[in-house]
Amino acid sequence: MSMDLEREIAAPELDAQEFDNYRPSEDEEFMNPKQLAYFRRKLLAWKNDILRESKETLDALQEESQNHPDIADRASSESDRALELRTRDRQRKLISKIDAALKRVDDGSYGYCEETGEPIGLARLDARPIATLSLEAQEKHERREKVYRDD
Template sequence: MVKQEIAGYSGLSTDQVGVLRNLLMRKKNELLFKHRNVDEFNLTVEDRSDEIDLANADAVNAQQLRFRNRDNFYEKKIDEALTRIENEEYGLCEECSNPIGYLRLFARPTANLCIFCKEEAERDEANNGKSRVRGRMLSYLSTFSNVK
């Protein structure tokens, strides 16, 4: 089989790009339906008759909100990856413009950094205490984990 390459796709074949696009679409659809029926499990007003039930309901709602926020962030990353596919920029590292390997993209289809730049970013994050993704100081975030 002859490998067909598309300009801008860093050596990914059309088949590989198709597989990765389908994978991204499947993950996006999973996210869309993931929280669809969550409200069925919420307690009704009648079920929350005492303070313990109210506290438990608040804790469950806070946890669901964290999960939804995380999933919303991931959905944005999926949309960005799909846009990069449309613009024929998918598979190229945003830092060094080198190709991102197919196996890395298959394992993490939203990856926008090659493995070398990602490792460097993680080292910088560990040394500087600042996340490149969210731009927040890790020490600032860790103060909330100590609150009881």
């Protein structure tokens, strides 16, 4: 997808210069059209980066699928391949979370905690745009997990 097309899809209400320089602010109405466009763009760019890296990984794995006569080289190559495949699996799961976040942008629920309905902080969303819980709800969730894990 070209950057111009991505911009048009991601932020129709921002001109190109605003689009590149805009950062959400606590002084604005929460999840206004500019903020939604900003996070849509951030999510799409992240997804595109992951897909590009995955394609590069697949290309490299296909090139590397040669037979190594030395057993140490073969073992090293297989270890590298296993690591790449695990990374790719994590990225696949991340893409599904990005897609879910994009759906929340579309349905108007993006930026709000799934447990409390309260706004998730802009700084948290900027750092982790796929966040579904507010910082407080996430900490509470992690404390519950820790309690059950210690049993």
